[in-house]
Amino acid sequence: MPHNEPTPPDPPPLDPSDLHPTDLDPTDLDPTWAIDTALVHLGRPAREPGQPLNVPIEAVSTYHAGGEVEYARDGTRGSQALESALAGLEGGHALAFASGMAAASALLDTVDTGGIVVAPRHAYTGVAVRARKLDQLGRVSLRTVDISDTDEVAAAADGASMIWIESPTNPMMEVADIAAIATIGKANRATVVCDNTFATPMAQRPLELGADVVLHSATKMIGGHSDLLAGVLVFADSDAAASMLPQRTLLGGFPGALECFLALRGLRTLALRWRHAQNSTQILAERLAQHPAISRVRYPGLPDDPGYFRAQRTMAGPGTVLAVEFTGGPGAARSLSDRVRLWVHATSLGGVESLLERRRRWALESELVPEDLVRMSVGIEDVEDLWADLSAALERV
Numbered sequence: 001m002p003h004n005e006p007t008p009p010d011p012p013p014l015d016p017s018d019l020h021p022t023d024l025d026p027t028d029l030d031p032t033w034a035i036d037t038a039l040v041h042l043g044r045p046a047r048e049p050g051q052p053l054n055v056p057i058e059a060v061s062t063y064h065a066g067g068e069v070e071y072a073r074d075g076t077r078g079s080q081a082l083e084s085a086l087a088g089l090e091g092g093h094a095l096a097f098a099s100g101m102a103a104a105s106a107l108l109d110t111v112d113t114g115g116i117v118v119a120p121r122h123a124y125t126g127v128a129v130r131a132r133k134l135d136q137l138g139r140v141s142l143r144t145v146d147i148s149d150t151d152e153v154a155a156a157a158d159g160a161s162m163i164w165i166e167s168p169t170n171p172m173m174e175v176a177d178i179a180a181i182a183t184i185g186k187a188n189r190a191t192v193v194c195d196n197t198f199a200t201p202m203a204q205r206p207l208e209l210g211a212d213v214v215l216h217s218a219t220k221m222i223g224g225h226s227d228l229l230a231g232v233l234v235f236a237d238s239d240a241a242a243s244m245l246p247q248r249t250l251l252g253g254f255p256g257a258l259e260c261f262l263a264l265r266g267l268r269t270l271a272l273r274w275r276h277a278q279n280s281t282q283i284l285a286e287r288l289a290q291h292p293a294i295s296r297v298r299y300p301g302l303p304d305d306p307g308y309f310r311a312q313r314t315m316a317g318p319g320t321v322l323a324v325e326f327t328g329g330p331g332a333a334r335s336l337s338d339r340v341r342l343w344v345h346a347t348s349l350g351g352v353e354s355l356l357e358r359r360r361r362w363a364l365e366s367e368l369v370p371e372d373l374v375r376m377s378v379g380i381e382d383v384e385d386l387w388a389d390l391s392a393a394l395e396r397v
């Protein structure tokens with residue numbers, strides 16, 4: 001029985017050599033520390049008398065000439081602190097951006113003109129739309145695939161410059177075999193990117209599985225409070241990170257001082273938020289699967305989900321987002337947002353507050369996403385309060 005599958009492994013221990021060479025890491029990262037401990041201590045100023053515990057918010061655009069930093073768009077102590085933390089968590093070399101989309105656009109920009117990009121047919125709308133636009137402009141040649149079908153990815157990878165993984169996908173919740181795709185990428189000399197926004201380093205570390213770059217919308221679980229926009233790229237290779245640095249400066253998608261501070265502050269509690277929300281998501285997914293108003297639940301924590309076994313094997317947990325479809329079709333899906341009182345009808349995900357939305361309300365969302373699909377991002381409220389509100393609303397859709 002799927003229920004008897006072994007429990008998912010703990011996140012892998014962290015390696016001190018993964019850290020950025022920066023004085024913002026106060027101690028060598030102890031490899032025996034759990035991720036919870038690393039989350040609290042990474043990206044802080046040196047432990048010296050009089051040093052603050054947190055890198056302060058420096059509201060400044062320019063610096064007295066002749067120093068290490070001249071202009072804020074090149075990098076600030078605040079962005080370096082956030083990068084240092086993400087570098088340690090993902091095991092690479094990090095660069096912070098103004099948003100997940102700024103990070104994604106900077107990466108897509110590295111593909112040579114005419115280069116082939118293999119990407120999920122269901123990726124986050126912004127990434128999918130941008131990749132399509134670049135294809136229409138003749139900048140890249142886009143091949144879309146079912147990213148959970150590794151054979152399909154292998155067939156599309158011939159001659160590719162970049163393979164873009166998102167796992168689980170937003171909002172269809174498909175799970176990719178990152179290690180297998182990384183091997184395919186290497187065989188084709190393609191850069192393998194993994195958008196780890198949904199899984200976070202709590203559930204998977206794609207660089208360890210062979211990916212070349214990890215992308216985060218830090219707007220989501222990392223920030224965790226729906227109060228900032230930020231993005232991060234983490235490169236396995238320090239030279240690749242170094243060559244992206246001037247690109248970031250020139251493209252201009254650099255995060256503000258407050259955003260860096262808030263993202264790092266949010267990161268401190270990622271483990272607590274993640275575990276609480278993931279437990280609640282599992283409970284809600286199981287109850288929703290039994291509910292007569294719901295025709296399908298997409299969540300890799302459910303044994304009959306197509307991604308269940310792969311997630312059990314490769315992830316340390318199925319995450320905090322699920323999607324549902326309705327027996328009553330799109331009309332029922334539409335009315336859910338009017339009927340809930342505690343759940344918030346809003347786009348985005350990964351915050352402390354539980355959010356839901358019908359994704360096809362967005363004109364640019366893929367037509368492959370069912371009209372009645374509602375994405376639900378579970379926050380840290382009491383799960384029984386969440387269920388009471390949801391089940392009361394579902395009675396009336």
Ligand SMILES: Cc1ncc(COP(=O)(O)O)c(C=O)c1O
Pocket residue numbers: 099100101102124126127166170195197198216217218219220229230231348
């Ligand atoms: C999986 C994923 N990647 C990237 C992004 C883009 O991030 P941002 O909104 O920070 O630009 C999003 C936003 O929803 C997302 O869900």
